[in-house]
Amino acid sequence: MSKTRRLIIVIAVLAICFAFLYPSLQWYFWTPKEDQAIAVGSREQIREYSRRTAYSIVGDLKAKAAAGDTTDLSKEYPLEIQLAKKAYKDSGRPLPKVWNAESILGAYQNEKAIFDAIEAKYREKMLGLKSVHGRALQLGLDLAGGMSVVIQADFQDTAKRVGHELSAAEREDAINRALETLNNRIDQFGLSEPVIRRQGADQIYVEIPGTADPDRINSIIMGKGNLAFYIVDTDATTALRQYLMQNPLGVDEKTMTVAQAGIVPEGKIVRKVYTKDSYGLDEFTGEYMVLESTPGLDGSHIQSATVSVDSITGKPETNFVLDKEGGQIFYDLTSNNVGKTLAVVLDERIKSYAVIQEPIRESVRISGFSADEAQSLATLLRTAALPVTLSVVNQQAIGASLGEDAIRQGEKAIIIGLLAVFLFMFAYYKGAGVNATIAQIINLYIMLAVLSAFKLTLSLPSIAGFVLTIGMAVDANVVIFERIKEELRAGKSRKASIDAGFHKAFWAVMDSNITTIIAALFLAQLGSGTVQGFAMSLAIGNMTSLFTSLFVSRLIFDFETDVLHMKHVSIGWGIK
Amino acid sequence: MKRVIRFSRFFVPAVIISSALILFGLYGYFTKGFNLGVDFQAGINQTVQLALPAMSATYTDKGNAEVRISDSALTLVLSGAESDEKTLVFDFKTYPTIGDLAKALGGVNGISVSVEPGSEALPATLLVPTYEGNTFLSSAGLVIHRAPKDASEQFADIEQVRQALSSLGNIGVQTLQPASQQRFLVRVQDEGTDPNFAANARAKVKAGLEAKFGADRVVVIKTDVVGARYSESLTRRVFWLILGTLALILIYSMIRFKIEYAIGAVLAVVHDALIMVAFIVWSGMEFNTQSIAAILTILGYSINDTIVQFDRVREERKLRPNEKFEDVLNESLTIMLGRTIITTFATLLTVFSLIVFMSGSNRDFAIALLVGMISGTYSTVYIASAFVLWWDNHKEKREKAKLAKSGSQASQPAVKA
Numbered sequence: 001m002s003k004t005r006r007l008i009i010v011i012a013v014l015a016i017c018f019a020f021l022y023p024s025l026q027w028y029f030w031t032p033k034e035d036q037a038i039a040v041g042s043r044e045q046i047r048e049y050s051r052r053t054a055y056s057i058v059g060d061l062k063a064k065a066a067a068g069d070t071t072d073l074s075k076e077y078p079l080e081i082q083l084a085k086k087a088y089k090d091s092g093r094p095l096p097k098v099w100n101a102e103s104i105l106g107a108y109q110n111e112k113a114i115f116d117a118i119e120a121k122y123r124e125k126m127l128g129l130k131s132v133h134g135r136a137l138q139l140g141l142d143l144a145g146g147m148s149v150v151i152q153a154d155f156q157d158t159a160k161r162v163g164h165e166l167s168a169a170e171r172e173d174a175i176n177r178a179l180e181t182l183n184n185r186i187d188q189f190g191l192s193e194p195v196i197r198r199q200g201a202d203q204i205y206v207e208i209p210g211t212a213d214p215d216r217i218n219s220i221i222m223g224k225g226n227l228a229f230y231i232v233d234t235d236a237t238t239a240l241r242q243y244l245m246q247n248p249l250g251v252d253e254k255t256m257t258v259a260q261a262g263i264v265p266e267g268k269i270v271r272k273v274y275t276k277d278s279y280g281l282d283e284f285t286g287e288y289m290v291l292e293s294t295p296g297l298d299g300s301h302i303q304s305a306t307v308s309v310d311s312i313t314g315k316p317e318t319n320f321v322l323d324k325e326g327g328q329i330f331y332d333l334t335s336n337n338v339g340k341t342l343a344v345v346l347d348e349r350i351k352s353y354a355v356i357q358e359p360i361r362e363s364v365r366i367s368g369f370s371a372d373e374a375q376s377l378a379t380l381l382r383t384a385a386l387p388v389t390l391s392v393v394n395q396q397a398i399g400a401s402l403g404e405d406a407i408r409q410g411e412k413a414i415i416i417g418l419l420a421v422f423l424f425m426f427a428y429y430k431g432a433g434v435n436a437t438i439a440q441i442i443n444l445y446i447m448l449a450v451l452s453a454f455k456l457t458l459s460l461p462s463i464a465g466f467v468l469t470i471g472m473a474v475d476a477n478v479v480i481f482e483r484i485k486e487e488l489r490a491g492k493s494r495k496a497s498i499d500a501g502f503h504k505a506f507w508a509v510m511d512s513n514i515t516t517i518i519a520a521l522f523l524a525q526l527g528s529g530t531v532q533g534f535a536m537s538l539a540i541g542n543m544t545s546l547f548t549s550l551f552v553s554r555l556i557f558d559f560e561t562d563v564l565h566m567k568h569v570s571i572g573w574g575i576k
Numbered sequence: 577m578k579r580v581i582r583f584s585r586f587f588v589p590a591v592i593i594s595s596a597l598i599l600f601g602l603y604g605y606f607t608k609g610f611n612l613g614v615d616f617q618a619g620i621n622q623t624v625q626l627a628l629p630a631m632s633a634t635y636t637d638k639g640n641a642e643v644r645i646s647d648s649a650l651t652l653v654l655s656g657a658e659s660d661e662k663t664l665v666f667d668f669k670t671y672p673t674i675g676d677l678a679k680a681l682g683g684v685n686g687i688s689v690s691v692e693p694g695s696e697a698l699p700a701t702l703l704v705p706t707y708e709g710n711t712f713l714s715s716a717g718l719v720i721h722r723a724p725k726d727a728s729e730q731f732a733d734i735e736q737v738r739q740a741l742s743s744l745g746n747i748g749v750q751t752l753q754p755a756s757q758q759r760f761l762v763r764v765q766d767e768g769t770d771p772n773f774a775a776n777a778r779a780k781v782k783a784g785l786e787a788k789f790g791a792d793r794v795v796v797i798k799t800d801v802v803g804a805r806y807s808e809s810l811t812r813r814v815f816w817l818i819l820g821t822l823a824l825i826l827i828y829s830m831i832r833f834k835i836e837y838a839i840g841a842v843l844a845v846v847h848d849a850l851i852m853v854a855f856i857v858w859s860g861m862e863f864n865t866q867s868i869a870a871i872l873t874i875l876g877y878s879i880n881d882t883i884v885q886f887d888r889v890r891e892e893r894k895l896r897p898n899e900k901f902e903d904v905l906n907e908s909l910t911i912m913l914g915r916t917i918i919t920t921f922a923t924l925l926t927v928f929s930l931i932v933f934m935s936g937s938n939r940d941f942a943i944a945l946l947v948g949m950i951s952g953t954y955s956t957v958y959i960a961s962a963f964v965l966w967w968d969n970h971k972e973k974r975e976k977a978k979l980a981k982s983g984s985q986a987s988q989p990a991v992k993a
Contacts (some may be wrong), residue, residue: 033653033663034653034654034655034662034663037653037655038655097971213850218774220776245810276716287648325634391773391774392774392801392832393801393802394802395774395799395800395801396799396800396801397798397799397800405646405647405705406938409933409934409935409938410934410938412933413929413930413932413933413934414929416929416932416933417925417926417928417930418926418928420925420926420928420929421922421925423924424921424925426921428918456938460938461866461869461941465869465873467926467927467930468873468877468923468926468927468945469930470926471922471923471924471925471926471927472876472877472880472923474919474922474923475880475881475884475915475919475922475923477882478915478918478919478922479915479919482912482914482918483914486911504891507887508883508884508888509884511829511832511883511884511887512879512880512881512883512884512887513880514828515825515828515829515879515880515883516876516877516880518824518828518878519821519825519872519875519876520826520876522817522820522821523817523821523872534869534872534873535872538873538876542876
């Protein structure tokens with residue numbers, strides 16, 4: 001292969017690696033911590049954030065415009081001015097000379113348009129950052145801090161409660177519902193979005209970065225879904241909606257109370273209405289409802305829930321059966337409230353609502369949904385009917401600052417370890433040592449890129465694995481260099497020695513690396529957690545070091561021979 | 577030509593020494609056992625610090641304010657809409673005392689701080705890092721703790737901690753160094769009787785300590801919980817993992833080399849793993865998933881080292897088929913000595929750096945690696961190569977015997993004739 005072609009290959013590999021590393025650079029180096037804190041939050045939190053931010057910006061601009069403040073705001077509101085520019089252009093109007101509060105506001109038809117534009121901009125920005133975070137190198141819990149919890153579903157306990165052994169399908173259903181319940185609570189976990197995934201037949205793995213508060217997390221995980229039916233106060237709901245048009249932030253999110261008194265009657269409560277977004281996660285619809293303070297019916301009375309299709313209209317409906325006591329309560333409730341709206345509330349969130357057409361007894365049909373909605377409502381109702389017993393079998397909590405300390409230590413160990421190796425290589429191999437160092441730096445760079453590309457997690461053991469891999473990767477260089485030295489001692493020319501050295505060392509390097517890679521890949525398949533991270537970094541490091549020691553390092557030698565016309569090899573003391 | 581070092585002369589004593597070390601290790605394993613880490617023992621492992629309150633902070637503005645304290649700085653992250661979003665880092669070098677820090681923190685909008693009397697002038701580095709638990713400021717006030725300034729303020733020792741927790745059943749308490757900071761590792765074994773063991777045991781440890789030392793004086797640094805089923809499956813998996821890896825290495829090296837090389841390489845690897853086991857048992861180092869990772873790494877390192885060596889032996893043998901194998905072996909070991917020394921030295925540099933700069937279990941990990949690497953380099957010469965030589969001699973003898981047998985048969989008719 002010609003040198004140019006080899007150079008192109010090396011450059012192409014480096015470029016591809018850069019593409020994989022770019023999101024990591026963007027996230028860890030160019031995103032401020034406070035933006036990170038928002039971006040790792042749930043979609044709902046991001047939505048809430050952008051709404052509130054937009055509201056306070058619009059408020060500030062309005063106040064400035066009203067006060068006749070004409071100072072230039074280019075520094076303060078660059079994003080908003082960018083948006084306003086676009087609005088001016090779209091409507092075909094000339095751009096204003098000065099960007100003050102009035103000219104920014106003047107870009108839009110009305111206040112809602114400004115509000116929506118700014119909100120969308122902030123939401124896009126944060127969602128963009130969120131996706132960057134998803135593509136960036138992930139830090140393990142030992143570095144980022146946080147908690148991991150393995151939850152075990154106890155089917156025997158559930159079987160005891162329902163009175164018969166659970167079939168395979170029922171177990172499947174039960175564990176999926178437990179997952180669903182946890183996903184529903186995703187934004188209660190704290191600032192960061194947790195990883196929730198199934199592990200084997202009966203376990204759930206939850207990883208919560210950033211937070212390490214076992215008590216709170218356990219109460220979220222172990223708390224049973226609290227499902228109830230509430231009667232909606234329609235008049236108060238309408239009044240609240242009108243009030244919120246004027247005051248978009250009139251509801252305090254923490255206490256769920258309305259700032260202005262008199263809108264919500266004494267003793268009634270305000271709740272948010274949710275739907276499922278395309279990810280199957282809860283999404284706040286922006287709507288609020290006022291409910292009676294006590295539930296009309298508790299979810300524990302539900303015995304089963306299914307989805308069927310109405311034989312006449314062909315529309316899907318959700319059916320559920322109540323126990324005897326529940327049937328009586330529900331009948332009383334519905335006969336007293338015909339024409340009113342009934343809301344299904346899970347964990348303080350309104351998941352669905354329907355108008356009561358007629359009094360209903362124990363067998364209930366709710367229609368007016370799409371097939372998916374009917375299915376998710378049925379799942380929701382079943383969650384209340386048959387909750388599977390969960391218990392924590394493994395839990396690790398690591399505070400974020402412990403992680404930071406660990407990172408600092410790891411950084412120091414790596415940098416000093418590598419410098420020591422490089423200095424040693426310079427001292428012992430002179431010119432060839434520089435060659436080896438360049439190869440090792442490229443090696444490290446490719447390793448990180450591969451780690452990013454495969455979405456592997458960087459943990460402390462994998463950092464240690466990297467340091468060690470560098471040590472081992474140097475071995476490939478040493479084997480080759482020692483061979484070249486032997487050839488030189490035998491009196492061969494520079495070119496011949498290098499050719500022979502690489503040729504003869506090839507299989508030694510290949511064999512030794514392949515056996516290590518086999519071992520590492522096998523471990524990565526079967527191991528878990530710590531072992532896996534370690535094994536993967538070892539395997540990746542061995543593969544990339546094959547490339548750098550056999551390919552990149554060779555290219556550097558050939559470049560020196562052919563382009564710089566070197567006649568001798570600088571490869572140690574006493575050898576010419 | 578350089579002088580050839582006669583490595584083979586030391587093969588027999590080396591094998592004897594190695595066997596003795598391994599037997600000693602196995603003896604320790606069966607009598608003493610591993611100091612099993614939390615990964616292998618059902619129960620909770622909790623690091624607690626008995627500390628003194630240093631200051632208390634409240635936050636009344638909108639949004640969230642989170643305080644994080646590390647060894648070297650206090651970080652305040654303000655987030656959420658409507659608040660000034662920012663991250664403030666108060667470095668302990670710039671704010672050397674708790675009083676300075678409290679003043680700086682109190683200067684932030686919405687935060688007010690009250691310092692406990694007697695804490696103002698103390699160095700900020702005494703503050704207990706916020707590792708576990710809620711670190712969000714609210715109107716209720718978050719207490720930030722500090723370690724005792726000197727011996728006069730110490731109020732707890734390991735005996736008192738044991739006493740405070742004696743009602744919990746099977747517990748273990750360990751003092752974490754330095755003793756002056758009053759940090760203890762508490763282990764409570766899961767007897768399997770309480771389905772909600774994790775949460776209950778945690779609460780009981782905290783309650784027990786608070787009852788003895790006072791409510792404001794207990795800080796939980798870290799809690800790990802391992803269920804019985806989890807630890808069992810881990811042990812089983814690790815065993816099969818190592819066996820499977822060895823089998824794969826054996827198969828690959830059998831394809832690439834001859835069978836005696838493959839067996840020699842695997843023997844060397846097993847030797848290194850057992851030497852590490854001996855070291856871990858007798859040093860009393862905790863055996864956890866990281867120790868497994870260390871053993872697995874050495875598996876990779878040792879096989880790497882051995883294969884490079886064997887490649888050279890094989891090559892030299894092809895070049896000089898008529899020479900005695902022992903001489904060929906000694907010569908290739910001598911040629912490769914330079915490479916062995918340089919590689920080992922370079923790798924040791926990185927491992928030393930891990931030992932010097934890491935702490936706790938990561939440092940143990942690096943020390944285990946160090947032992948394994950020395951063993952790995954040694955075993956290439958004195959176990960793997962020694963085995964190949966032994967096999968070769970043995971084969972030669974067998975062939976000679978065969979030859980002698982067939983020779984005598986062939987000569988018999990001659991005698992008759």
